[in-house]
Amino acid sequence: MNARAVAVRAGVGRGWAEFRQRATSFGDLVGELWPWIIALVVLYSLSGRTVLGSGVDVGLQGVPGVLGVSVVYTGLLGLSLVLINDQADGTLLRMKAVPNGMIGYLVGTVLGRAVLCVETALILLALSVYLFDDVQVNRPFTWFVLPCVLALGLLAILPLGVVLGAAFRSRASLGLVTLPVMGLLAISGVFYPLAELPLFLQGIAQLFPVYWLGLGLRWALLPSPAALAEVDGAWRHLEMVGVLGAWAVVGLVAAPVMLRRMARREPGSTVRPDAAGQG
Amino acid sequence: MAVASADPVVDVRGLRMSYGPNTVLRGVDVHVHRGEVLTLLGPNGAGKTTTVEILEGFRKPSAGEVRVLGVDPMTGDEAWRARVGVVLQSWRDHGRWRVAELLGHFARFYPPYRTPFAVDELLELVGLTDQAWSVVGKLSGGQRRRLDVAVGIVGRPEVLFLDEPTTGFDPEARQAFHDLVHRLADLDGTAILLTTHDMDEAEKLADRIVILVDGEVVADGSAPELTRRIASRDEVRYSLDGEFFVHATEDATGFVRELFKQHDKAIGDLEVRRASLEDVYMTMVREHEVRR
Numbered sequence A: 001m002n003a004r005a006v007a008v009r010a011g012v013g014r015g016w017a018e019f020r021q022r023a024t025s026f027g028d029l030v031g032e033l034w035p036w037i038i039a040l041v042v043l044y045s046l047s048g049r050t051v052l053g054s055g056v057d058v059g060l061q062g063v064p065g066v067l068g069v070s071v072v073y074t075g076l077l078g079l080s081l082v083l084i085n086d087q088a089d090g091t092l093l094r095m096k097a098v099p100n101g102m103i104g105y106l107v108g109t110v111l112g113r114a115v116l117c118v119e120t121a122l123i124l125l126a127l128s129v130y131l132f133d134d135v136q137v138n139r140p141f142t143w144f145v146l147p148c149v150l151a152l153g154l155l156a157i158l159p160l161g162v163v164l165g166a167a168f169r170s171r172a173s174l175g176l177v178t179l180p181v182m183g184l185l186a187i188s189g190v191f192y193p194l195a196e197l198p199l200f201l202q203g204i205a206q207l208f209p210v211y212w213l214g215l216g217l218r219w220a221l222l223p224s225p226a227a228l229a230e231v232d233g234a235w236r237h238l239e240m241v242g243v244l245g246a247w248a249v250v251g252l253v254a255a256p257v258m259l260r261r262m263a264r265r266e267p268g269s270t271v272r273p274d275a276a277g278q279g
Numbered sequence B: 001m002a003v004a005s006a007d008p009v010v011d012v013r014g015l016r017m018s019y020g021p022n023t024v025l026r027g028v029d030v031h032v033h034r035g036e037v038l039t040l041l042g043p044n045g046a047g048k049t050t051t052v053e054i055l056e057g058f059r060k061p062s063a064g065e066v067r068v069l070g071v072d073p074m075t076g077d078e079a080w081r082a083r084v085g086v087v088l089q090s091w092r093d094h095g096r097w098r099v100a101e102l103l104g105h106f107a108r109f110y111p112p113y114r115t116p117f118a119v120d121e122l123l124e125l126v127g128l129t130d131q132a133w134s135v136v137g138k139l140s141g142g143q144r145r146r147l148d149v150a151v152g153i154v155g156r157p158e159v160l161f162l163d164e165p166t167t168g169f170d171p172e173a174r175q176a177f178h179d180l181v182h183r184l185a186d187l188d189g190t191a192i193l194l195t196t197h198d199m200d201e202a203e204k205l206a207d208r209i210v211i212l213v214d215g216e217v218v219a220d221g222s223a224p225e226l227t228r229r230i231a232s233r234d235e236v237r238y239s240l241d242g243e244f245f246v247h248a249t250e251d252a253t254g255f256v257r258e259l260f261k262q263h264d265k266a267i268g269d270l271e272v273r274r275a276s277l278e279d280v281y282m283t284m285v286r287e288h289e290v291r292r
Helices: A003-023 A026-046 A058-088 A091-096 A101-131 A140-167 A171-186 A199-205 A209-221 A224-229 A237-264 B048-055 B078-082 B099-107 B119-126 B141-153 B171-187 B199-205 B223-229 B252-266 B277-291
Strands: B010-019 B022-032 B037-041 B063-068 B084-087 B159-163 B191-196 B208-213 B216-221 B234-240 B243-249 B267-273
Touching: A003 A026, A003 A101, A003 B099, A026 A058, A026 A101, A058 A091, A058 A101, A058 A140, A058 A171, A058 A209, A091 A101, A091 A237, A101 A140, A101 A237, A140 A171, A140 A209, A140 A237, A209 A237, B010 B048, B022 B037, B022 B048, B022 B063, B022 B191, B022 B216, B037 B048, B037 B171, B037 B199, B048 B063, B048 B159, B048 B191, B078 B084, B084 B141, B099 B119, B099 B141, B119 B141, B119 B171, B141 B159, B141 B171, B171 B191, B171 B199, B191 B199, B199 B277, B208 B223, B208 B277, B216 B223, B216 B277, B223 B277, B234 B252, B243 B252, B252 B267
Parallel strands: B037 B191, B037 B208, B084 B159, B159 B191
Antiparallel strands: B010 B022, B010 B063, B208 B216, B234 B243, B234 B267
C-alpha cells in the first residue's frame, strides 16, 4: 500500500480514537450538548401554539433548526477551535515530525469531528422525538433525506472549520469570527421563520450554509404543511443542494491551501512550552 | 539506505539565524557522524532549540549550509522524514490518549518506509511498560518525557534529535535514558544530537560536546579534550596546625610536594579537586561574556 494510503488509514484510526475519547467522556458530552438541550426544552415550553399559515406547532417548527445549529457549532467553531488548540499545544508539530503525519492528522481530526457532529445530532433528535409528537422519523422519506442532508451539510461546514482553524493562531483571534457566526445563527431562520424577517436579512442569511442546512433538516423532519412557513411557501431543495454544494466546493478548495500555510508556519515563541506552560 | 560512514549524517556550516533585529545564531558549524552522540551544551537562550528546529526542518535558517542525511531539511520529503527522529521540548499534546495507543498510532505511519518498533518493545526500552494503558495527560513529568523519547524513536530513525530530553527525570530514569542513548548509538548506529544545559549529562553521554554560547560555538571536542584545553585551575584544600586553607593552582602536584617539604606532619585534611567539565564550561561562558 502506498504511504499516503497508509497515512489515511492511520488517520481513520486516529479519528475513531479521538471520537471515542470524547464520546465516552460524560463531561465532554454534556459540554457539547447542554446549550442545545436547553434550546429544545425552551421550544418544548413554547409548544401548544401553531405557526401562522402552516398550522405546525411553534415548538416543533424550531426543532430541526436546533439540530442544524448544533452541527454548525460543533463542525465549524468546534473544529476550528480544535485546530487552534492543536497548533498551540504541540499536536500539530508532533504530527509534522511523522512521515505523512499531516495527512493522518487532517483525516483523523475532520473525521472525528464529523462523527461527533452526527452523534450530537442523533442524541438531540432522540430527545426531540421524546419531547414532540410530530417529529417525522417513521417514514422512509426521512430515512433517506436526513442522512443526505446531514452529509451535505457536513461537507459544506467541516472544510470551512478547517479554513478558520488554520487561518488563526489563537482563541482570541478566532473570537473575531465567532461573533459574526453567532449573528448569522440568529438571522438564519433557526428560531424564527426566515420568511418573517426583513428582506435584507433574508438575503444575507440565504448566502450562507446555516439557513440551508436548517431548511434541509426541516424538510426531512417536519410534516409537509410546514413548507408553508418557508420563504416562497415551499421546500427549495434544489437551491439548498446548490448553496450547500457551492460552500462545500469553496471549502474543499480553500482548506488544503490554508492547511499547507498552517503546516509551513514555524513554531513561534507563543507556542514554546515555557510560554504555554507544561502539564 | 545506509549513509556512507565518511559523510557526516548532520552537516551544518555557517548556520545563521535572525529574528528581525535579534541574531540568535552567528555562524554555527556542527557535524555528527553515524553512531556518534553529540551534545549541544549551552545556557538558556544560547540558540540550542533554534539549531535543533532548523535541523528538524521546522524552521528556515537565515543563512548557512544545512544537510541532514544529505538533504536540506527545508526540502526533505516524507521518506526523509521517516529516517529522522524528533524529540521536541515537552508539550501538552495528546493528553486524552493512552500511552500504548498513541505509540501504536505513530508506528502506523512508518511501514511504507521502515519497520517501526513494536509497541511492547518500545515501552520496555523507555521503561513505561507499567504505564502502557495510562492516560497521557495523567503521566508524571518524567514519564511524559520518556513517552516523548519513545515517540521520537518509534520509527527506528537513522538520526535522532532530542531537545532537553531529560527534563523532570529522576536519577534512575536518567540512567535508563543514558543506557538507551548508548544502545541506539552503538547497536543501531543512530547519529544522535541532543541539547542540554546539564554539564554532568553532557559528560556522561556525549562522544563530543559542542558548547554554544550566545549563538556561537565556543568549544567543540570530547569531554577530556575540553577539560585539557582550558588551563585548568585545580583546587587544593588542607589544614595547617588546625587552620583550614584553600589554594587554587595550575600545578596541584608541585604545590602539594612543596607543602609537605615545608610543613610535613603539620598538614592535614588534604584534598585535591581537579577542574571538572563544569569549571571548563563556566570559564568558557564567562570568557565569552567578557569578550562581548
